[in-house]
Amino acid sequence: MCVMWENNSLAKRSDLNDLKKDRTSIGHVSTVFNDTSSYKYQAGSGGIRLEGVSKWFYRSQGEKVVALSQIDLEIPKGAFVSLVGPSGCGKSTILNCIAGFQYPDAGKVIFEGKEIRGLNVGIGYMTQKDYLLPWRDVLDNVWLPLQARGIPTKEGKQRALEYIKRVGLEGFEHNFPRELSGGMLKRAAMARTLVFHPSTLLMDEPFGNLDAQLKLQLQRELLRIWHQEKQTVIFVTHDLEEAIALSDMVVVLSGRPSSVKQVIHVDLPRPRDPISIRFEPEFQRLHKELWSLIDVTLEVDHEFH
Amino acid sequence: MSSTELQLAASQRTSLSPMEQASRKMRMIWIGRVLFLIVFLLIWQVASPYLDKTVFSSPADIARNLVESVLTGSLWPNLWTTLEEIALGYIVGAFAGIVVGFILGSNEIVAGILDPVMIAIYGIPKIALGPLFVVWFGINLMPKVVMAAVIVFFVVFYATYHGVREVDQDMLRTIQLLGVSPTQIRRWVIFPSALSAIFLGLKMAVPEALVGAVVGEMIVSNKGLGYMIQFAATQLDTAGVYAGLFVLMIMALLANSAVNQASGMKRR
The missing domain is CATH 1.10.3720.10 (MetI-like)
Known part of the structure; x- marks a missing residue:
């Protein structure tokens, strides 16, 4: 089984190289895909580094509000990293800084060795809103990134179909977004994000509003794809169990002004099943540890009010 | 429309599908439009002998001209x-x-x-x-x-x-x-x-x-x-x-x- 996966993903990789030749302007899609035989990520360069990133804004009364304060964070290439913390602590802001939607007011974001200035084109960003094009059906929405890269239509649609199948949307290829449920929209957006093999995935509470069952199903799907393609994933969530089940690292952020409170390494075996992993003692221990960290944050928050 | 017709229409309305109701409404609107036009032209025509011809003319004259x-x-x-x-x-x-x-x-x-x-x-x-x-x-x-x-x-x-x-x-x-x-x-x-x-x-x-x-x-x-x-x-x-x-x-x-x-x- 495992070997089959790998063969499969090797084939993907040569696809990807073709893809890159087609369009050089994609930008940061890196050529590095390390070591398919191990699920462990590689420490060191090639990942994402936040160096003293601060972000502030001014209220209408002129009062300065610090959203992010001196965030230092090293995200190794190929790692699955979750960001957790109280709401409004700037988790989305961090993703926006990596995507180049926003710029830090101080410090910098280094992405695969280069400081980010401008849109980080070619990164996969699953925002809270799906932003599917309402006048395209699911297939054409998922096909969009491939169409943009000038991949032959037949081949591109083939690949789009494959990803639609992977996220479990088979049979809905020709439905328009307005005909889909919230969960289906998320899946379509996920397929569109994955279909062009981005080396890095930013996911902003991608499974936030889904029912528990669907959430587990999509977590499983995401892990399956990640095991094959080994993207660097930065995953924002409120759900601590989700964070542990999926991640190599869980970054706990404090409330505003937000900074890195602690980084927890999750040493659960891979490949994982996000459902059965919950019953491991190590999972329970990590869960408890995380809760205690968040609890303290809540208490601190309380004192402020 | 007589009152019996109206009653009939009311009793039928409940048994009609939405599409039939819509087409019925459309028919009423069209009949109303035509009636409005006829009444308007009739009044104009009947009143025209008593009005200044160079200001108001009359539907008959206009039709003849056309x-x-x-x-x-x-x-x-x-x-x-x-x-x-x-x-x-x-x-x-x-x-x-x-x-x-x-x-x-x-x-x-x-x-x-x-x-x-x-x-x-x-x-x-x-x-x-x-x-x-x-x-x-x-x-x-x-x-x-x-x-x-x-x-x-x-x-x-x-x-x-x-x-x-x-x-x-x-x-x-x-x-x-x-x-x-x-x-x-x-x-x-x-x-x-x-x-x-x-x-x-x-x-x-x-x-x-x-x-x-x-x-x-x-x-x-x-x-x-x-x-x-x-x-x-x-x-x-x-x-x-x-x-x-x-x-x-x-x-x-x-x-x-x-x-x-x-x-x-x-x-x-």
Whole structure:
């Protein structure tokens, strides 16, 4: 089984190289895909580094509000990293800084060795809103990134179909977004994000509003794809169990002004099943540890009010 | 409608499907329209002997005038001329409006530079440009086409401009991250999302084209419906004026239903 996966993903990789030749302007899609035989990520360069990133804004009364304060964070290439913390602590802001939607007011974001200035084109960003094009059906929405890269239509649609199948949307290829449920929209957006093999995935509470069952199903799907393609994933969530089940690292952020409170390494075996992993003692221990960290944050928050 | 009929209608209504109810409502509306027209014309006709003929004319005189102009064939060249002006003016104005609206909508700096110019020209009553168009383009078809085109242009331009401006910027950034180039975004995202606004502008511009052409004809011309009306008025031929207006009204109605048909097709 495992070997089959790998063969499969090797084939993907040569696809990807073709893809890159087609369009050089994609930008940061890196050529590095390390070591398919191990699920462990590689420490060191090639990942994402936040160096003293601060972000502030001014209220209408002129009062300065610090959203992010001196965030230092090293995200190794190929790692699955979750960001957790109280709401409004700037988790989305961090993703926006990596995507180049926003710029830090101080410090910098280094992405695969280069400081980010401008849109980080070619990164996969699953925002809270799906932003599917309402006048395209699911297939054409998922096909969009491939169409943009000038991949032959037949081949591109083939690949789009494959990803639609992977996220479990088979049979809905020709439905328009307005005909889909919230969960289906998320899946379509996920397929569109994955279909062009981005080396890095930013996911902003991608499974936030889904029912528990669907959430587990999509977590499983995401892990399956990640095991094959080994993207660097930065995953924002409120759900601590989700964070542990999926991640190599869980970054706990404090409330505003937000900074890195602690980084927890999750040493659960891979490949994982996000459902059965919950019953491991190590999972329970990590869960408890995380809760205690968040609890303290809540208490601190309380004192402020 | 008698009270028994009304009762019958009420009792039937409960057993009708929504679609049948809708078609029933539509039929009522159409019957009402025709009745309204007949009653209006009847009152006019009956009252006309007691009214000043040069002011009010009468439906019978207007009808006679129309039939005469159809039989002698004097209506057709005028109608044709006006239609030609409308069509040409509409096409040119609408095309220019979409193109310029799209460019200014997607380029904030160019839009900022041209904004005062646009507002200044938009603010002029277009009829004031008439004499200038005559000087520039003579007295034939051209000045009327230009007049219609200018009026249509502004309607379509503003609709397109706002349509393009209202595209969700977060959506554009997200789509761009997927590797879609700015040119592709214009074609695949901005244009389709502005399309409903553009269609609204195109729809609103149809009667405006009519206005432009007829106003142009009224300034200087020797052909067209505007000319026909103007000429009849100088002859104190009030029935002729009303006949011309009647033809214009029919044209406006036909154009409107054609546009509705087209936008209905788009939605399907």
